[in-house]
Amino acid sequence: MKGYVARRLVLAVPTLIGLVVLAFTLIVLAPGDPAEELARRRAVGGFATEEDIGRARVELRLDRPYHVQLAEWTGRAAQGDLGRSFSNGRPVAAELAQRLPATAQLAAAALVLTLLAAIPLGALAATRHNTLTDQLLRIGALAGASLPGFFLAYLLIVVFATTLHLLPVAGRTEPTSFILPALTLAAGPTAVLSRLVRASLLEVLGEEFIRAARARGIGEVRLVLRHALPNALIPVVTVLGVLVAHLLAGAVIVETIFAWPGVGKLAVDAIFQRDYTMLQGVVLFVGAVFVLLNLAVDLSYAFIDPRVRVSARAAR
Amino acid sequence: MLWRDRTALAGLVIVAVAVAGAVLAPWLAPAPPDTVNVADRFAGPSLSHPLGTDNLGRDTLSRLLFGAQLSLSTAVLTTLAITLIGIAVGLVSGYYGGLVDAAIMRVVDVLLALPRLVLALAITGILGVGLVNLIIAIVAVGWADYSRVVRGLVLGLRERPFVEGARAVGASPARIMIRHVAPNLVGQVIVLSTLDLGAILLTLSGLSFLGLGVRPPTPEWGSMLAEGKNFLDRAPQLMLWPGLAISLVVLGFNLLGDGMRDLLDPRFRDRRRS
Numbered sequence: 001m002k003g004y005v006a007r008r009l010v011l012a013v014p015t016l017i018g019l020v021v022l023a024f025t026l027i028v029l030a031p032g033d034p035a036e037e038l039a040r041r042r043a044v045g046g047f048a049t050e051e052d053i054g055r056a057r058v059e060l061r062l063d064r065p066y067h068v069q070l071a072e073w074t075g076r077a078a079q080g081d082l083g084r085s086f087s088n089g090r091p092v093a094a095e096l097a098q099r100l101p102a103t104a105q106l107a108a109a110a111l112v113l114t115l116l117a118a119i120p121l122g123a124l125a126a127t128r129h130n131t132l133t134d135q136l137l138r139i140g141a142l143a144g145a146s147l148p149g150f151f152l153a154y155l156l157i158v159v160f161a162t163t164l165h166l167l168p169v170a171g172r173t174e175p176t177s178f179i180l181p182a183l184t185l186a187a188g189p190t191a192v193l194s195r196l197v198r199a200s201l202l203e204v205l206g207e208e209f210i211r212a213a214r215a216r217g218i219g220e221v222r223l224v225l226r227h228a229l230p231n232a233l234i235p236v237v238t239v240l241g242v243l244v245a246h247l248l249a250g251a252v253i254v255e256t257i258f259a260w261p262g263v264g265k266l267a268v269d270a271i272f273q274r275d276y277t278m279l280q281g282v283v284l285f286v287g288a289v290f291v292l293l294n295l296a297v298d299l300s301y302a303f304i305d306p307r308v309r310v311s312a313r314a315a316r
Numbered sequence: 317m318l319w320r321d322r323t324a325l326a327g328l329v330i331v332a333v334a335v336a337g338a339v340l341a342p343w344l345a346p347a348p349p350d351t352v353n354v355a356d357r358f359a360g361p362s363l364s365h366p367l368g369t370d371n372l373g374r375d376t377l378s379r380l381l382f383g384a385q386l387s388l389s390t391a392v393l394t395t396l397a398i399t400l401i402g403i404a405v406g407l408v409s410g411y412y413g414g415l416v417d418a419a420i421m422r423v424v425d426v427l428l429a430l431p432r433l434v435l436a437l438a439i440t441g442i443l444g445v446g447l448v449n450l451i452i453a454i455v456a457v458g459w460a461d462y463s464r465v466v467r468g469l470v471l472g473l474r475e476r477p478f479v480e481g482a483r484a485v486g487a488s489p490a491r492i493m494i495r496h497v498a499p500n501l502v503g504q505v506i507v508l509s510t511l512d513l514g515a516i517l518l519t520l521s522g523l524s525f526l527g528l529g530v531r532p533p534t535p536e537w538g539s540m541l542a543e544g545k546n547f548l549d550r551a552p553q554l555m556l557w558p559g560l561a562i563s564l565v566v567l568g569f570n571l572l573g574d575g576m577r578d579l580l581d582p583r584f585r586d587r588r589r590s
Contacts, residue, residue: 014422015425015426018422026439027442147563148525150525151555154548155559252437271437290431
């Protein structure tokens with residue numbers, strides 16, 4: 001067990017190093033000279049002198065060799081300093097920290113919605129295996145997975161906001177503001193996850209211990225809920241990481257549509273403003289959150305599923 | 317075969333109809349996609365405009381058909397580029413092994429461990445907004461999946477007698493990889509690509525919707541939806557048609573991909589039947 005945890009922790013290190021190198025190196029892709037760009041944005045009337053450009057170059061530390069830049073950038077990033085925004089001069093890290101709660105709230109709401117919908121629907125499909133219910137759920141899942149978030153968002157807005165006036169169209173001002181964006185965000189993952197729950201539960205339901213339990217006269221409902229489902233949900237834990245990736249990716253579009261002041265909206269704004277430092281910060285920040293979440297998922301998996309512990313011991 | 321799988325067949329039909337619409341757009345479209353006629357804006361369905369007109373009086377059906385050209389071709393092109401790069405990298409990684417393999421696989425690990433859309437967005441932002449840069453960004457972060465799968469397959473194929481035979485008669489590594497190993501990967505890779513097509517179409521149209529790729533007035537489904545959303549109260553159908561078009565085609569690709577996977581992988585075939 002300890003070995004597994006240690007090995008998994010060590011494995012995360014090269015990924016984090018790769019992430020840092022990648023996030024930093026992004027600026028190399030910038031066409032033209034970032035220092036000139038920054039100086040021009042600051043200068044009155046958009047005309048930067050050689051001196052301005054020189055100063056911007058020193059400030060961005062573009063006057064040093066690549067590896068020195070990388071090392072310095074990494075060091076400062078480790079201390080929470082991601083530089084200043086190209087477009088408004090504010091510290092990138094502060095901007096990210098300010099936007100994080102909104103995205104976290106939205107993603108958490110969508111995750112809860114996904115789990116609340118996908119597990120019962122998947123279980124229903126598995127227990128009604130090969131019936132009309134199963135078929136309808138299959139079609140529903142296929143449709144859900146094919147519906148673009150940016151389309152679904154407007155369908156929901158038309159129905160619940162502009163026609164029924166039940167929920168706000170956009171923004172994050174009312175307590176109910178999160179409902180439509182969270183529903184939009186949860187639709188795709190719910191479709192995918194419900195299929196996984198169904199497949200996993202079907203597999204477990206075919207196993208010996210279920211037949212034994214059934215032979216002991218345990219009722220169907222209790223059999224599914226107490227004996228089969230907990231085992232069937234183990235694979236669900238492994239895909240939580242992928243699920244969160246979907247939610248983060250979806251948040252970019254959903255936050256923009258619903259004017260939700262989160263990290264995704266921040267990223268889209270940064271793209272249009274060609275805010276290089278902000279984009280570096282977003283990649284590093286979202287990437288790090290993602291790597292750590294996946295680490296947490298993998299570690300929790302070992303606690304939940306004794307088989308992982310055993311195979312980890314055997315592998316040693 | 318594929319013909320007996322009704323869902324896959326449905327997928328094939330949907331995709332075929334969309335492709336036919338795109339190819340035949342110049343002949344099927346009732347009007348040029350960019351002819352503005354402000355006097356006739358927000359028109360309802362009629363014989364001359366089967367799906368009505370938009371805020372500038374342009375024919376919606378024509379824009380949908382011509383939009384299919386760009387939406388489908390960019391999705392196919394992007395997927396093709398991702399697939400070819402993924403195969404090439406995976407072949408080299410799996411065939412040579414050792415340090416080359418280790419180095420490539422670390423890069424793949426990093427790419428697979430990150431939320432790729434966010435990375436693609438950052439690349440687009442730094443390169444500058446536009447369709448070409450958007451495709452470059454999506455390709456740059458998308459090939460890793462294929463490389464890993466192909467590498468795994470190559471590791472298995474590398475030791476097979478026909479590869480050793482080719483090596484024994486002095487074939488060059490490039491020739492072995494292309495002539496002997498690659499053909500054995502085709503089936504699996506096509507399934508992966510087909511399953512990916514829908515996701516790529518969603519990503520491309522989603523980012524065009526945000527204004528990062530194709531931009532109005534060029535007809536493309538994502539950008540049409542972005543234009544249509546401004547008239548949500550007055551003419552919700554302007555958003556509805558491109559949205560339905562994207563959803564249907566993505567559904568088609570997904571059905572087709574699922575069917576092909578079932579066909580090639582007996583495990584899935586048995587599971588569905590059971």
